[in-house]
Amino acid sequence: MKTGDQIVQDLPWRWGVQGKIFIIGGLGYLFDAYDIALNGFLMPLLGEHFDLTLSQRGLVATANLVGMALGAVVWGAIADRIGRKKAFSVTLLIFALFSVLGAFAPNYAVFLALRFVAGVGLGGCIPVDYALVAEFSPKKYRGRVLTALDVWWPIGVTLCGLVATMMLTLDDNWRWMLATMSLPALLLFWVRRGIPESPVYLSKKGREAEARAVIDDLVARTGAPAEPYVIPAPTARTGSRGPRAAYEQLRDVWRFSPRITSAAWLLFASVMLVYYAALSWMPSILKEQGLGDTAAFMSTTLMSGVGILGVLVSTALVDLVGRKWLIGVTAPLAALALVAFALMLDMPTGSVVAIAVFGFLMQLTIPAMYAYVSELYPTLLRASGFGWASSFSRVLTGFAPLLFGSVMWPLLGLPLTFAVLAVAVVGSVVWTALAAPETKGRALDGDEEEDRERATGPAPGPEPVEVPAQAPGRAVL
Numbered sequence: 001m002k003t004g005d006q007i008v009q010d011l012p013w014r015w016g017v018q019g020k021i022f023i024i025g026g027l028g029y030l031f032d033a034y035d036i037a038l039n040g041f042l043m044p045l046l047g048e049h050f051d052l053t054l055s056q057r058g059l060v061a062t063a064n065l066v067g068m069a070l071g072a073v074v075w076g077a078i079a080d081r082i083g084r085k086k087a088f089s090v091t092l093l094i095f096a097l098f099s100v101l102g103a104f105a106p107n108y109a110v111f112l113a114l115r116f117v118a119g120v121g122l123g124g125c126i127p128v129d130y131a132l133v134a135e136f137s138p139k140k141y142r143g144r145v146l147t148a149l150d151v152w153w154p155i156g157v158t159l160c161g162l163v164a165t166m167m168l169t170l171d172d173n174w175r176w177m178l179a180t181m182s183l184p185a186l187l188l189f190w191v192r193r194g195i196p197e198s199p200v201y202l203s204k205k206g207r208e209a210e211a212r213a214v215i216d217d218l219v220a221r222t223g224a225p226a227e228p229y230v231i232p233a234p235t236a237r238t239g240s241r242g243p244r245a246a247y248e249q250l251r252d253v254w255r256f257s258p259r260i261t262s263a264a265w266l267l268f269a270s271v272m273l274v275y276y277a278a279l280s281w282m283p284s285i286l287k288e289q290g291l292g293d294t295a296a297f298m299s300t301t302l303m304s305g306v307g308i309l310g311v312l313v314s315t316a317l318v319d320l321v322g323r324k325w326l327i328g329v330t331a332p333l334a335a336l337a338l339v340a341f342a343l344m345l346d347m348p349t350g351s352v353v354a355i356a357v358f359g360f361l362m363q364l365t366i367p368a369m370y371a372y373v374s375e376l377y378p379t380l381l382r383a384s385g386f387g388w389a390s391s392f393s394r395v396l397t398g399f400a401p402l403l404f405g406s407v408m409w410p411l412l413g414l415p416l417t418f419a420v421l422a423v424a425v426v427g428s429v430v431w432t433a434l435a436a437p438e439t440k441g442r443a444l445d446g447d448e449e450e451d452r453e454r455a456t457g458p459a460p461g462p463e464p465v466e467v468p469a470q471a472p473g474r475a476v477l
Helices: 004-009 018-049 054-082 084-103 108-123 125-136 139-149 152-166 173-180 182-192 199-204 208-222 243-256 258-288 293-321 323-343 348-375 379-412 414-435 448-456
Strands: none
Touching: 004 199, 004 208, 018 054, 018 084, 018 108, 018 125, 018 139, 018 152, 018 173, 018 182, 018 258, 018 293, 054 084, 054 108, 054 125, 054 243, 054 258, 054 379, 084 108, 084 125, 084 173, 084 182, 108 125, 108 379, 125 139, 125 199, 125 348, 125 379, 139 293, 139 348, 152 173, 152 293, 152 348, 173 182, 199 208, 199 379, 243 258, 243 379, 258 293, 258 323, 258 348, 258 379, 258 414, 293 323, 293 348, 323 348, 323 414, 348 379, 379 414
């Protein structure tokens, strides 16, 4: 007899059912992209408004991204304990409220503090959104759904670029840029209240009646034939709260597989370091080359606009060639395109083409990477495993804008700076190829020993210690 999780995984895809989760989750992801992209557009404007140095401008992105790093850890752990639905709504509410307050910041110090807190809220969106969308997605379409979820990212960045460009002529334009995105975020918070809790999560928590209610509703609404199923009894768990809970989640994701976790962290860190360096500093780099605000903003918007096509191509390829191959080829090529951009800054046409190529290739990489990392962990560690990898990358990328503007760009120059980042990407891709399994076509909660052996090699001697609170079998999406 099938389990409830298997019933959910075998359902047909319906846009009115799973598609609704995909769209609402994706809109939250859009705001994440919008907010991060906005850092790059705010930096030159705030630099003029508050008379800031390059290092101080870098703090605009640093405060926001470090807040997101904290949020990714905190909300990933919270979502694994209280449920996807509650965390799904609260993260966006915090982001929206503190973004509104940021638009009224009286000075630079207050502005940085408010951007940090807004980042804490928004940082929880990605791990929570991916966990929720993944756990509602049929296995047959899972790779494509999780990869397609990333199409909301370049849409958000492109929308941010267009709105920011249109607002350049307004007085206090940076305040309007912040305020504009807050109202739709609050509206989305209201819409999210109607999203059901993940039946996979409910099953793992032993909330059988609630899980059956959600599963039966999904079966009826998708038109799938009803069949009997069981909800396995959950493994007992002793829970902690607060900082200790986050520590336990960190311990558990490393205990699960040090090789897999190290690969996930390094892959996230190197790829996102390259991407955020370009996204945060591109308008400032182009302005240093003599472009006006409008030209600099629109060139950056082009980078994200072609990324929409990149996500669609990635969605088509991810289940065809597999996650690891797609990431392993496109990530190094994207980093090299950024080096080419730096070498061709004096060639307007060539540099713009290089920006577009970078934007396209990077959006082939990131959707596949997000889908891949979310598939590497079991259900009770999925949001926190993804969240810790995201957090590690955002701690590094949070301080990268500051180091980029004060040390690397002035001392090394752009070509060598981007070349160093490209070497880091190649190293992480090589380690991932060796350390982590391919997840294409894998089932939820299956083949733990097979996966562990692939990740760590055959375990000699005694059996390895099981992760607390993990159901028998390794849960891969």
